[in-house]
Amino acid sequence: MTARPAGAPRAPLSQWTHRLVLSLAAALSLGANPTGPDCTAVVGATAWLPDGPTDGVTAILADGRIAALGTDVALGAPKDGTVTWGDRRCALVDGAKKQLTAGLIEPHSTLGMVEIGLEPGTRHHDAGGAQPVRAHVRVIDGYDALSAVVPVARREGITAAVIQPDGGSFSGAAGAVRLRGATQADAVLRDAAGKDVGREVAVRAHLSQGTSFSARLAHLRSVLDEARAWKRDARAWRQGAGTRADAPPEESLRALDAVIARRQPLIVSADRASDLEVLAVFARQQGIRLVVEGAAEGWIVAAQLAEAGVAVVLDPFVYGAGSFDQIHGRADNGALLADAGVDVMFSTRSAHFARKLRQLAGNAVRGGMDAGDALAAVTEVPARVYGLGERGTLTVGAIADVVLWTGDPLEVTTWPERLWIDGDAMSLDSRQSELAERYRELPGSPTEPLPLP
Amino acid sequence: MPPTRCLRPLLGALVAGLLVAPAVAEETDEPVTRASLEDAGRSAVETAPAPQPEDFVLTGGTVLTATGDVHAPGWVQVKDGRIAGVGAGDPPAGGKVIDVSGQFVTPGLIDTHSHLGVYPSPGARAHSDGNEATAPTTPGVWAEHSVWPQDPGFQRAVEGGITSLQILPGSANLIGGRGVVLRPIPTRGSRAMRFPDAPETVKMACGENPKRVYKDKGGPSTRMGNLRAFRTAFTKAVAHRDAWAEAEAEPEESGRKRKKKGASKAKDPPQRDLDLETLVGVLEGEILVQVHCYRADDMLSVLQVADEFGFSVRSFHHALEAYKIRDILAEREVSVSTWADWWGFKLEAYDGIPQNAAFVEVAGGRPIIHSDSAEGIQRLNQEAAKALRDGLRSGIDVDEGDALRWITINPAWALGIHDETGTIEVGKRADLVVWTESPFSVYSDARLVFIDGLLRHDADRAQPPWSDFEVGQGLPLGKEVVR
Numbered sequence: 029m030t031a032r033p034a035g036a037p038r039a040p041l042s043q044w045t046h047r048l049v050l051s052l053a054a055a056l057s058l059g060a061n062p063t064g065p066d067c068t069a070v071v072g073a074t075a076w077l078p079d080g081p082t083d084g085v086t087a088i089l090a091d092g093r094i095a096a097l098g099t100d101v102a103l104g105a106p107k108d109g110t111v112t113w114g115d116r117r118c119a120l121v122d123g124a125k126k127q128l129t130a131g132l133i134e135p136h137s138t139l140g141m142v143e144i145g146l147e148p149g150t151r152h153h154d155a156g157g158a159q160p161v162r163a164h165v166r167v168i169d170g171y172d173a174l175s176a177v178v179p180v181a182r183r184e185g186i187t188a189a190v191i192q193p194d195g196g197s198f199s200g201a202a203g204a205v206r207l208r209g210a211t212q213a214d215a216v217l218r219d220a221a222g223k224d225v226g227r228e229v230a231v232r233a234h235l236s237q238g239t240s241f242s243a244r245l246a247h248l249r250s251v252l253d254e255a256r257a258w259k260r261d262a263r264a265w266r267q268g269a270g271t272r273a274d275a276p277p278e279e280s281l282r283a284l285d286a287v288i289a290r291r292q293p294l295i296v297s298a299d300r301a302s303d304l305e306v307l308a309v310f311a312r313q314q315g316i317r318l319v320v321e322g323a324a325e326g327w328i329v330a331a332q333l334a335e336a337g338v339a340v341v342l343d344p345f346v347y348g349a350g351s352f353d354q355i356h357g358r359a360d361n362g363a364l365l366a367d368a369g370v371d372v373m374f375s376t377r378s379a380h381f382a383r384k385l386r387q388l389a390g391n392a393v394r395g396g397m398d399a400g401d402a403l404a405a406v407t408e409v410p411a412r413v414y415g416l417g418e419r420g421t422l423t424v425g426a427i428a429d430v431v432l433w434t435g436d437p438l439e440v441t442t443w444p445e446r447l448w449i450d451g452d453a454m455s456l457d458s459r460q461s462e463l464a465e466r467y468r469e470l471p472g473s474p475t476e477p478l479p480l481p
Numbered sequence: 482m483p484p485t486r487c488l489r490p491l492l493g494a495l496v497a498g499l500l501v502a503p504a505v506a507e508e509t510d511e512p513v514t515r516a517s518l519e520d521a522g523r524s525a526v527e528t529a530p531a532p533q534p535e536d537f538v539l540t541g542g543t544v545l546t547a548t549g550d551v552h553a554p555g556w557v558q559v560k561d562g563r564i565a566g567v568g569a570g571d572p573p574a575g576g577k578v579i580d581v582s583g584q585f586v587t588p589g590l591i592d593t594h595s596h597l598g599v600y601p602s603p604g605a606r607a608h609s610d611g612n613e614a615t616a617p618t619t620p621g622v623w624a625e626h627s628v629w630p631q632d633p634g635f636q637r638a639v640e641g642g643i644t645s646l647q648i649l650p651g652s653a654n655l656i657g658g659r660g661v662v663l664r665p666i667p668t669r670g671s672r673a674m675r676f677p678d679a680p681e682t683v684k685m686a687c688g689e690n691p692k693r694v695y696k697d698k699g700g701p702s703t704r705m706g707n708l709r710a711f712r713t714a715f716t717k718a719v720a721h722r723d724a725w726a727e728a729e730a731e732p733e734e735s736g737r738k739r740k741k742k743g744a745s746k747a748k749d750p751p752q753r754d755l756d757l758e759t760l761v762g763v764l765e766g767e768i769l770v771q772v773h774c775y776r777a778d779d780m781l782s783v784l785q786v787a788d789e790f791g792f793s794v795r796s797f798h799h800a801l802e803a804y805k806i807r808d809i810l811a812e813r814e815v816s817v818s819t820w821a822d823w824w825g826f827k828l829e830a831y832d833g834i835p836q837n838a839a840f841v842e843v844a845g846g847r848p849i850i851h852s853d854s855a856e857g858i859q860r861l862n863q864e865a866a867k868a869l870r871d872g873l874r875s876g877i878d879v880d881e882g883d884a885l886r887w888i889t890i891n892p893a894w895a896l897g898i899h900d901e902t903g904t905i906e907v908g909k910r911a912d913l914v915v916w917t918e919s920p921f922s923v924y925s926d927a928r929l930v931f932i933d934g935l936l937r938h939d940a941d942r943a944q945p946p947w948s949d950f951e952v953g954q955g956l957p958l959g960k961e962v963v964r
Binding site: 147345349352354381384387390391467473 | 602603604605633634637689804805807808822823824825826827828831832833834835836840855856859860863866867869870874875921922923924925926948950951954955958
């Protein structure tokens, strides 16, 4: 047990109060020591570099970036838990027998948008309403940086997430956040130069309007055509098609310009091979970048998807007969798609289960996928597809979103020992770990009366 | 299973060899006789002969027995479908030798909470057979009668190392009906899948689900309404049990005199009532109670009802707040069927923590990792590994031996089949899994799966799909052009 800090009252304290006092004291002492190390040296780790896992790597995290990386980074002699790198003194982190990766990115999440699944008042990712076209609704505006769900995901090595809107046919703009900060201004992703890259990263669409796949696709096509017409001549559109009672809101058509101009991908969900095949043609005809979430039968049309530059977001837990659209799903779907040159991502498509992300990747490897490809599916690929700045790889100059794991990051028996976002060491505590501490000794919640004043 | 006491009046049918009898007794001088489904036997309608297992010995692998022993390398000998020996070093002679060097042998995995067969794959409106959501208490329905034995999920579960599983009704109802303990094996009807002589079970549910489902359908609409409905149901069951007991007291006269005016009414057996029969079975301790319940206080409320009416809860399911009352659950020998990391999907699941199983373990309780999922049941070993990891990460003193029990002998106990399966011990049924590597690795595959000593899965040899549903799907993928 930690010694009582000086000045702490002698009266019996509940465990909780005691911990609060300790953490307040720690926070104060941190602030009183401005001359501490301003960089971090992780030494001797097995690092998942772009070329593959490499032993004996040193990584220097400084000024929010990976400042140096390799097996030959020159360091001074360690002293008091620090080490010199050039003329700087860095906090020393022993990476021996541990593994270092870029922070994981959940590419299709509702983190920060849903606190309790079944409580409508805590769900903010579906704008609802009768108008199915609402591409202009920015999901990120509803992001709750203080959600208790966010630290739960961070505790499992996730450092950033793409947040998806839902509902309608054009649900809105997907956004992207880093899993830190108490405000949206702090959480919404920026690139290394500080430019906002997270407020709008894609437009989420659904094949939902109509009673058949063909009718649903026709709806998407007609709305995109209408966005082009609006862009050509907004006034003519207002006087013509725009007078319809069910005309899409003008601001949605404006938002879709990002898709038409290929600045952002369009995201749709589909599993059947035949649907995926038609979507690949659709992407080429429309000249848009398409991301397909689901793609359970993607391996059958892998070549067509690769040819059309369609990226996929898979759930490696799909087992085939779960639905009529997934009958031909198989364990090596991810492996076959990646081998065909398709950009493969994995997602839990969830907020509360986002922490299972690396279990998905591990199971894809069990199904035959290359481990490097599987890790890339939750790091490098989502960063590239959604333009999330210099993230997703361990490379010099990259934003220092980095995780040090107790072992193989794709194993279910390992965990993050240290985690940095923008080079800052982050807490791995969560509301769950706080509950666990509260209940380490029963009865847990405070049952004792207060001492008399 | 021995016939339940409440069904003792029905035994006459068996003695007389009358397995099928009219549902409504005709007027006759003979004693009223009926056959019950409980007494009809596992294979009453199964005509195929049981396959005969070959004897064999698994040698060279690391044997994890789930009794605390690790034999590395070790061997397991199987004779007549049962475990004949287990140990380290050189195996005894006898039976075919199967070399599993470098691999891991464990007991077959057991899932206490599955809806395979009652919500089968593929998901479809017509496949919604898991909730008889027409009344808040329906103890007379049996999950067995909804189970579609052609659910492809059964074979997928075996491919993940599952050898026994409890199929439960859903949690829409306070008392959803009887569960059934099954073998995931290909059969033509669900009755033949029954685990031989496994006890009957009943599914109950507390908390949000029943009050949400019945809020606009006559109630209950609150937790207090839930409790009243539980107590009302068991109050009726007590009366039913007592009426049968009185009638049983003079069995010779009850049949002959029932039509005579003036005969003691107390001696007439009550009308058979399938709902109440299930609850009387609970009161008699013959039917094991499985309760879906999330919050600690909800579980305590159910235990109060159990005390009021004198029955036991065998397992709380989901039980995300079990860690808050782990001392009480351990003391009362209530097992905890939970997940590794599910939480937050509804308010009563908000306080779920991944250390739940580990906390219950070190408190002396009986944690179980269940699936409640057609997906999760395919990798229950990984779920146990995660629950172990989260315990270790928080410095809780648990180990792989504990985690193996969470998916083998502990669920066997919750289902009352622990004398027959759940560990690798001499005399038990030969339910075994050979894993390609440690069962706690994400990369581990169940390579060989034995049920009753019969090989049901071999990862190296393709076998036809068990389910007819999977036959002939996608012919253009390989069989369309005829040569």
